[in-house]
Amino acid sequence: MLQLIYKRSQSMKADVLSGLTVALALVPEAVAFAFVAGVDPLVGLYAAFMVGLITASIGGRPGMISGATGALAVVMVSLVAQHGVEYLFATVVLMGILQIAAGIFRLGKFIRMVPHPVMLGFVNGLAIVIFLAQMKQFQIADADGVLGWMQGEQMAIMLGLVALTMAIIHFLPKLTTAVPSTLVAILAVTGLVIGLDIDAARSVQDVLADMTGDASASIAGGLPQFHIPMVELNIETLKIIFPYALILAAIGLIESLLTLTLIDEITETRGRGNKECVGQGVANVATGFFGGMGGCAMIGQSMINISSGGTGRASGISAALFLLLFIMVGSSWIEIIPVAALVGVMFIVVIGTFEWASLNMMRKIPPSDAIVVVTVTVVTVLTDLAIAVIVGVIVSALVFAWKHAKHMLVETSMHNNGFLKVYKPSGPLFFGSVQAFRDNFTPKFDPQEVIIDFANCRVMDHSGVEVIDSLVERYQKAGIDIHIRHLSLECIQLLKKAGSVVEINRAEDPNYKVADDKLA
Incomplete structure (x- = not known):
């Protein structure tokens, strides 16, 4: 309906x-x-x-x-x-x-x-x-x-008629909005060309003739x-x-x-x-x-x-x-409509469509965002809109991943007279941050007992799960007792090697989803 x-x-x-x-x-x-x-x-x-x-x-x-x-x-x-x-x-x-x-x-x-x-x-x-x-x-x-x-x-x-069209579209709304200024501009320029018999002004029919090679094209x-x-x-x-x-x-x-x-x-x-x-x-x-x-x-x-x-x-x-x-x-x-009138209309569209404020924003926004804006603009002009958007989304995603990979921090503290070491990672654990996460652990120099507390760290994807598994395997090979706390139920289900060392506390353990096809 x-x-x-x-x-x-x-x-x-x-x-x-x-x-x-x-x-x-x-x-x-x-x-x-x-x-x-x-x-x-x-x-x-x-x-x-x-x-x-x-x-x-x-x-x-x-x-x-x-x-x-x-x-x-x-x-x-x-x-x-x-x-x-x-x-x-x-x-x-x-x-x-x-x-x-x-x-x-x-x-x-x-x-x-x-x-x-x-x-x-x-x-x-x-x-x-x-x-x-x-x-x-x-x-x-x-x-x-x-x-x-x-x-x-x-x-x-041609330039004069384009300018006249743009002037009418711009200034007429200041006098009246009873009719669309764009329509008035097209009709006014067409009437002017016909009334003054301006032969040099190309019409839509002239464009058709050029495209088809047929003077009678319609x-x-x-x-x-x-x-x-x-x-x-x-x-x-x-x-x-x-x-x-x-x-x-x-x-x-x-x-x-x-x-x-x-x-x-x-x-x-x-x-x-x-x-x-x-x-x-x-x-x-x-x-x-x-x-x-x-x-x-x-x-x-x-x-x-x-x-x-x-x-x-x-x-x-x-x-x-x-x-x-x-x-x-x-x-x-x-x-019989002059092409200049339609070109003038489209030029007004260009002026209204272009985000002129983005030129001033370039100095204020992060350089990575400025690069994305310029990249998408250039790719749109040189290739195709769909390709430009896909490229832009990929670049933005990579920039996002790179920025958040730096947010992985690991605090450590010693307890029981140096016989217990507690690691407290904070930030998102995903494919971009697993290396930074892994580099903070030193099984060769740690005491006999280690606790990794994920209360302030969220495991985002399967890469995060895998790095936990590999980390536990490293500690077990070194003969160190390792305990993992505050992982979500989904993380525990995905762990292969580390599942047995996870301490489960339903009252305190978080509940969130992990992006992984194995749970689908």
């Missing part, structure tokens, strides 16, 4: 107008990503319509816009080149099934494991990617099809038709499409859930990650059966939507329906 019940802070009018603005910006993006993937423009447009409509209706984040994206397109291109578009449709269906499974098994919660420095790097990197993607609009092809930068009057007009089309992918249903097909589907599902969910988190912070509300996984999956399954290239959340269009006042489900639904309307009956209107 569509959740179109509005709170006082939401407005149907704002959502619909914001949806129209987003739809105008979606057209060139969807077409461009379709060409990146090596498919027909309508394959990208249908994906933007269907993914956008379904995720807006049943997804977990009202106000977030989904559609065909570049992060997915760059993965799809090799599949299409080697096996054809029908295999792409089958892959998108399988991708959707994997995403639904991720939602059912509640894997969306793991997005909480992405540290804040990784989020900063993700946002900054994506802002740079969006900016760089607009640079090709300042290039034109010569008679031989070679791209080159605009020159003279054409460049001046986005016009009909309703998407149900189509079962024409592939052989056998294990060989599965071997081809499954690796792509797995990668696409992961990239789609990472980008969607990170965008969801960003919008949560901006709107001070909370989306539902697992529900979004299911919504994205259902959308991609449907898209694969209707001739679309699949998709995920789009941070640029989502930022346009939120900044234009679109915070409800109706904004995403209206954006998708307007896009379908453009495809079916309004293609001639969309194709």
